[in-house]
Amino acid sequence: MYVAELRCPICGKSYAPDQVPYTCPACGQAGTLDVLYDVGALRQAVSREDIARSADPTMWRYRPLLPLPADAPVPPLAVGGTPLYDAPRLAADLGLAQTWIKDDGRNPTGSLKDRASALVVARAMAQGIKVVTTASTGNAAAALAGLAASVGLPAVIFVPASAPEAKIAQLLTYGAHVLLVRGNYDNAFDLAVQAAERYGWYNRNTGMNPYTAEGKKTVAYEIAEQLGWQVPDAVVLSVGDGNIISGVHKGFSDLLALGWIDRMPRLIGVQADGSAACYQVWKRGQDPATMAPIESHTVADSIAADLPRDRVRAVRAVRESNGAFVSVPDEAILEGIPVLARLSGVFAEPAAAAVYAGARAALAEGHLTSVDRVVLLVTGNGLKDIKSAMRVAGNGYSVAPDIEEVERARRVLGLPTFRPA
Numbered sequence: 001m002y003v004a005e006l007r008c009p010i011c012g013k014s015y016a017p018d019q020v021p022y023t024c025p026a027c028g029q030a031g032t033l034d035v036l037y038d039v040g041a042l043r044q045a046v047s048r049e050d051i052a053r054s055a056d057p058t059m060w061r062y063r064p065l066l067p068l069p070a071d072a073p074v075p076p077l078a079v080g081g082t083p084l085y086d087a088p089r090l091a092a093d094l095g096l097a098q099t100w101i102k103d104d105g106r107n108p109t110g111s112l113k114d115r116a117s118a119l120v121v122a123r124a125m126a127q128g129i130k131v132v133t134t135a136s137t138g139n140a141a142a143a144l145a146g147l148a149a150s151v152g153l154p155a156v157i158f159v160p161a162s163a164p165e166a167k168i169a170q171l172l173t174y175g176a177h178v179l180l181v182r183g184n185y186d187n188a189f190d191l192a193v194q195a196a197e198r199y200g201w202y203n204r205n206t207g208m209n210p211y212t213a214e215g216k217k218t219v220a221y222e223i224a225e226q227l228g229w230q231v232p233d234a235v236v237l238s239v240g241d242g243n244i245i246s247g248v249h250k251g252f253s254d255l256l257a258l259g260w261i262d263r264m265p266r267l268i269g270v271q272a273d274g275s276a277a278c279y280q281v282w283k284r285g286q287d288p289a290t291m292a293p294i295e296s297h298t299v300a301d302s303i304a305a306d307l308p309r310d311r312v313r314a315v316r317a318v319r320e321s322n323g324a325f326v327s328v329p330d331e332a333i334l335e336g337i338p339v340l341a342r343l344s345g346v347f348a349e350p351a352a353a354a355v356y357a358g359a360r361a362a363l364a365e366g367h368l369t370s371v372d373r374v375v376l377l378v379t380g381n382g383l384k385d386i387k388s389a390m391r392v393a394g395n396g397y398s399v400a401p402d403i404e405e406v407e408r409a410r411r412v413l414g415l416p417t418f419r420p421a
């Protein structure tokens with residue numbers, strides 16, 4: 001393992017890898033620690049060619065770049081290795097030179113969160129931990145529940161009672177111990193912190209556990225490798241707590257440090273108008289470490305956050321990559337679900353579909369231009385939130401079991417007829 005230190009993004013203080021389990025003791029909750037590697041040793045030990053030779057299509061093909069002992073077992077579920085689709089009709093619709101969709105809804109539990117949970121569960125096993133816990137609006141919980149189930153590790157999940165039904169059903173199905181918190185995500189988060197402290201459970205809470213972003217960074221590795229190590233001009237991705245964007249930034253930063261890519265793509269963070277804490281801080285040039293919480297409301301439950309837990313690094317990711325934050329209304333987020341599905345074949349949950357409205361906003365505000373080659377990161381599967389999809393999917397056409405009614409429907413719907421030659 002090539003981890004050299006954990007470093008606080010606020011005070012710059014450095015800690016030995018096992019000195020602190022969670023955030024910077026000096027800076028508290030906002031000090032989500034960076035996991036930094038001995039880049040010189042890594043450069044000696046591993047090359048792009050070594051990676052290319054790996055027969056493992058999952059996130060573990062990048063194992064030398066991950067914080068896990070060489071002989072530690074990993075959960076059996078196939079996390080990562082998700083497709084990157086070239087989407088020319090989407091590019092034409094948006095007015096971009098090229099557009100790809102990275103479909104992370106294809107992960108075992110249906111979201112990018114599996115990358116973080118796979119690594120956290122692997123680390124928990126390596127350390128002989130008996131119980132893992134997390135608070136989540138849904139997807140991180142499902143990911144932890146699924147990955148823990150795959151190795152028989154008990155998981156205790158704190159989830160707001162208001163989370164989408166399908167997401168809660170998923171946790172219960174995996175056999176997680178589900179505590180439905182009569183309160184919001186922040187209440188659930190604090191309860192998980194207290195319970196972990198009191199009972200010795202290992203806490204995966206986003207923005208608190210330094211290793212979640214280390215798992216999530218593998219999506220950036222995959223994008224780079226899938227594009228032949230020629231990075232896109234920009235990556236558009238949605239932001240709630242800011243841990244995914246921090247992980248994506250970390251992934252490209254690692255590759256830059258190793259000399260495997262030659263520049264950093266601009267990171268465009270998309271927030272919902274009703275949950276735009278990072279956007280506001282960035283726009284006003286304020287310090288994310290000291291910002292006050294907002295009261296978040298959005299249909300895109302996976303990106304609702306009153307006080308984004310990884311806000312310092314999320315804002316840093318945008319500033320250092322010369323990117324931007326954009327903020328979009330809920331109606332535009334929802335309308336993006338069928339547009340994305342129809343132009344690419346990828347069905348995204350609201351938080352993930354927000355990249356479509358986000359790309360439009362970024363184009364309107366000049367953060368993207370028509371020459372750009374852009375990856376839209378789809379973070380979660382549309383089946384996660386069917387109710388939202390049904391609000392914008394349209395309706396079927398009712399017919400009696402009679403072919404003449406089909407003929408009437410065909411005319412109304414304007415469907416062509418033809419006979420194959």
Ligand SMILES: *Cc1c(COP(=O)(O)O)cnc(C)c1O
Pocket residue numbers: 111112113139140206238239240241242243244245302303349351352379380381
């Ligand atoms: C968690 C999540 C996000 C946002 O990630 P953050 O790290 O909270 O910014 C976006 N989309 C989906 C589908 C998610 O599950």
Ligand SMILES: [Zn+2]
Pocket residue numbers: 008009010011012013024025026027028031
């Ligand atoms: Zn600090």
